[in-house]
Amino acid sequence: MATEIAEGVWRFDCRGVNAYLVSDDVPTLVDAGTPWDEAAIRRGLDEAGVAVSDIGRVLLTHYDLDHVGTLAALAPDLDASIHAYGFDAQLLRGARSPPLRNHKGLIQRLGGLLTDLPDLDVVGVRDGEALGSFTAYHTPGHTPGHVAYVSEELGVGLLGDLVSESDGDLKPSGWVISYDTDAVAASVRDLAERAPVFEVACVGHGEPLATGGSEALRRLAATL
Template structure:
């Protein structure tokens, strides 16, 4: 099911996790659900009136089973570059494996057993890169290569799992699902300082905020 939460911004509800469709300079898919969410992604795009073949790029906030899971299943209709950062891009390419010495790395290892890697172009992202109207902000902690994308033009922030939503407020990624909670807190504070104003906060888990997104991020940052 897809819901338009702001002009040109659609939430693709996959049940326990969100993906998004953003009409930027090209139709942009943001994250891609679990390996079992192919029907939800395809159905959501159809609800939004977009053919899978029309997607011009994928913005990946990070490598986790519930954010990259359907990419392989969506090809060959999906034929678009996937933008990912650093270590997480290396995981998506299959060049590296998550570390067993970190509890979250172990979780990712287990998730990798049921996650096929996509045969798509993986484009490395750097902090500050402009991708369409979005700027990439490296926000490590949940994963080493977690990245948020903010469009000043659209007033939209794609926050992935840096934060989640609960009762209309944002909460930082917790220990169980993070590589480093100290880095998470630093990333929240840094993004609140660096990012331009935005209304819409698109989160991986919970309900996206259709207004006041930057204020909610700053409120959270002030507590960390």
């Protein structure tokens, strides 16, 4: 199901995770659900009036089974570059494997057994890079290459799994699903300081915030 949470910002409710479509300079898909969410994403795009072939850019916040899962299935109809950061981009290309010495890396190894890599161009993102109206902010901790994207023009923050939503507030990515929770806390504080004001906070898990997004992020940062 697709829900327009703000003008031009659609949430796709996948299996325990959110993906998004943003009307930027080109239709932009943000993350891509689990390997079992192809139908949900295709249906959501249709409800938003966008064909898979219309997507001009894919922004990935990070590599995890529930954020890259449908890319291979969408690939035959998708003519867009995938943008991901550093280590996570290498995982998506199949150039590296998650480390077994880290508990989250082990989870990613297991998830990789269920995840097909897409036959698509994976473009590395740089911290501070502009992608349409969005600016990329490297926010490691949940994964080494986690990145958030904020558009001052649209008033939208794409926060991925740096944080999740609970009872209307944001909370940081926890130990079980993170490489490094100290890095998560530092990334929350850094993003709250560096990013411009945004109203809409698009999170990977929980309900997106339609208003007060950057204020909620700063409240969280003040507690870490």
